[in-house]
Amino acid sequence: MSLLEVRELDVSFGRRRAPAVRGVSFSLDAGQRLGVIGESGSGKTVTALAVTGLLPENAHVGGSVRLGGTEMIGLDERGLARLRGDTVSMVFQEPMTALDPTMRVGRQVAEVLRLHQGAESGPARDRVIAMLDEVGLADPERVADAFPHQLSGGQRQRAILAMALINSPDLVICDEPTTALDVTVQALVLAKLDEVLQASGAACLFISHDLAVVSQVCDQVLVMLDGRIVETGTVERLFTAPEHPYTRGLVATAQLERADPGQRLPTVDDFYAEAEHG
Amino acid sequence: MKRAQLFAGLALVALVVVTAVVSLFWTPFDPIRVVPGQRLLGPGWPHLLGTDGFGIDIASRLMVGARTVLTVGIISVGLAAVVGVPLGMLAGQNGGWVDEVVMRVGDVVYAFPALLLAILLASVFGASTVTAMVAIGVASIPAFARVARAGTLQVMASDFVLAARASGTSRWGIARRHVLPNIAPVVGVQASVGFALAILAEAALSYLGLATPRPTPTWGNMLRDAQQFLFVAPLQALWPGLAIALAVLGFNLLGDGLRDYLDPRLREVP
Numbered sequence: 001m002s003l004l005e006v007r008e009l010d011v012s013f014g015r016r017r018a019p020a021v022r023g024v025s026f027s028l029d030a031g032q033r034l035g036v037i038g039e040s041g042s043g044k045t046v047t048a049l050a051v052t053g054l055l056p057e058n059a060h061v062g063g064s065v066r067l068g069g070t071e072m073i074g075l076d077e078r079g080l081a082r083l084r085g086d087t088v089s090m091v092f093q094e095p096m097t098a099l100d101p102t103m104r105v106g107r108q109v110a111e112v113l114r115l116h117q118g119a120e121s122g123p124a125r126d127r128v129i130a131m132l133d134e135v136g137l138a139d140p141e142r143v144a145d146a147f148p149h150q151l152s153g154g155q156r157q158r159a160i161l162a163m164a165l166i167n168s169p170d171l172v173i174c175d176e177p178t179t180a181l182d183v184t185v186q187a188l189v190l191a192k193l194d195e196v197l198q199a200s201g202a203a204c205l206f207i208s209h210d211l212a213v214v215s216q217v218c219d220q221v222l223v224m225l226d227g228r229i230v231e232t233g234t235v236e237r238l239f240t241a242p243e244h245p246y247t248r249g250l251v252a253t254a255q256l257e258r259a260d261p262g263q264r265l266p267t268v269d270d271f272y273a274e275a276e277h278g
Numbered sequence: 279m280k281r282a283q284l285f286a287g288l289a290l291v292a293l294v295v296v297t298a299v300v301s302l303f304w305t306p307f308d309p310i311r312v313v314p315g316q317r318l319l320g321p322g323w324p325h326l327l328g329t330d331g332f333g334i335d336i337a338s339r340l341m342v343g344a345r346t347v348l349t350v351g352i353i354s355v356g357l358a359a360v361v362g363v364p365l366g367m368l369a370g371q372n373g374g375w376v377d378e379v380v381m382r383v384g385d386v387v388y389a390f391p392a393l394l395l396a397i398l399l400a401s402v403f404g405a406s407t408v409t410a411m412v413a414i415g416v417a418s419i420p421a422f423a424r425v426a427r428a429g430t431l432q433v434m435a436s437d438f439v440l441a442a443r444a445s446g447t448s449r450w451g452i453a454r455r456h457v458l459p460n461i462a463p464v465v466g467v468q469a470s471v472g473f474a475l476a477i478l479a480e481a482a483l484s485y486l487g488l489a490t491p492r493p494t495p496t497w498g499n500m501l502r503d504a505q506q507f508l509f510v511a512p513l514q515a516l517w518p519g520l521a522i523a524l525a526v527l528g529f530n531l532l533g534d535g536l537r538d539y540l541d542p543r544l545r546e547v548p
Binding site: 052054057077078080081082083084085086089090092094097098099100101102103111112115116160163 | 373436437438440441442443444445446447448449451455456459460462
């Protein structure tokens with residue numbers, strides 16, 4: 001049985017039921033990594049939030065999301081809270097705002113241990129520092145005692161990574177975890193993520209708009225467009241033989257070094273114009 | 279420059295607090311005992327600010343009055359904050375009909391004049407410091423609820439609350455560990471401003487005889503006593519008036535100073 005089983009997921013918002021995700025189905029086995037790629041508004045984040053039951057109250061959800069055998073859709077807040085942080089954890093896009101400015105980083109990382117294991121602060125601190133060290137923070141003791149505003153964006157994102165991984169979840173959902181970071185720091189964080197996931201054996205749902213980033217972490221990718229999955233496959237196949245014109249566009253724009261010098265750079269629209277197909 | 283405001287406010291507030299504390303142990307003269315031979319003396323020595331219509335040293339009465347000001351301020355602001363902040367957080371966190379009910383009831387309380395409430399309480403229980411504190415406190419609840427609600431809405435929309443929910447934090451845990459610490463600064467500012475309002479309200483109520491009864495001196499009932507001799511000894515009304523004005527100014531400056539100090543967008547670059 002797969003760890004995560006999403007069947008015919010439909011999400012729409014508000015009274016007018018504006019659709020955000022339509023009929024999305026995929027599954028994820030334990031330890032497997034799946035990239036979700038698509039442009040803004042394609043429904044990637046909404047899919048991730050639906051998996052954890054974190055959608056706002058004005059969302060209408062249909063279909064089925066089974067996580068470790070538990071149906072997440074329609075589960076009450078208490079049941080969801082038990083799974084969140086324990087079975088599934090999330091890494092958010094914005095490192096600048098995803099940490100509480102009034103709480104020391106170490107305590108914030110320890111929070112999830114306190115919630116799910118009733119860990120005392122003393123022994124928890126050792127685990128927090130070990131985890132901060134593991135995600136590649138140079139001075140874990142100092143980082144644990146720091147407030148978020150005293151850390152750089154890359155340090156914060158690694159602290160958030162530590163927060164998501166410390167309770168050894170079965171599934172880590174990363175929602176554009178490196179989009180807010182500059183390219184050098186992005187590479188470091190991705191390398192650490194890869195390393196830590198490998199060590200813990202957790203499955204990962206990795207959301208990004210950047211095919212190049214996804215290919216560093218995942219082997220399987222699904223491409224979303226306008227709330228639907230348009231193509232799935234291994235990263236390798238997607239790069240070598242993309243089927244859907246939209247994917248072809250994505251691949252071309254991810255490999256700009258292949259463009260002929262002096263020529264106009266390719267855009268997704270060269271391959272896929274929404275007016276013609278939509 | 280911004281800091282100057284904060285420090286001026288702190289200095290005035292400290293002056294009131296020190297005066298009140300010192301008055302517990304020492305005042306230049308007895309603040310209650312009537313001395314018929316020394317009525318309506320002007321400022322001078324040994325009565326620095328003169329004496330009132332009963333021959334009591336005005337400086338001593340002012341010092342003791344500072345106690346009432348602080349007691350009423352602390353208790354009424356405390357009452358308003360303890361009731362108002364959780365209600366505002368509840369409204370902000372739940373939204374929907376809870377929000378609607380809490381805020382509309384708040385509007386009704388807000389529209390109900392505090393003075394009327396004070397008269398009501400005084401006529402039922404007899405005028406005392408306690409009735410004044412309750413009246414002022416209840417009247418200030420909506421202001422705290424509004425501030426807390428606005429802050430809560432802002433915090434609830436933040437990424438770190440979403441992250442906390444994603445780690446399995448309950449609603450109650452989010453309220454206690456994330457919302458409360460983040461709205462504490464705005465509540466603190468509101469408390470300081472509310473304190474200034476409470477001082478004014480207390481002075482008005484005791485001036486009207488709806489608060490602390492005689493012979494305990496308060497700045498408000500000193501004003502009332504002075505009124506009888508307004509044309510004979512006008513300075514007598516000046517002192518309590520000045521005390522009220524300075525205390526109110528102090529707490530307002532402190533509130534504004536705190537707001538500027540705690541708002542990172544207004545903070546000066548060091």
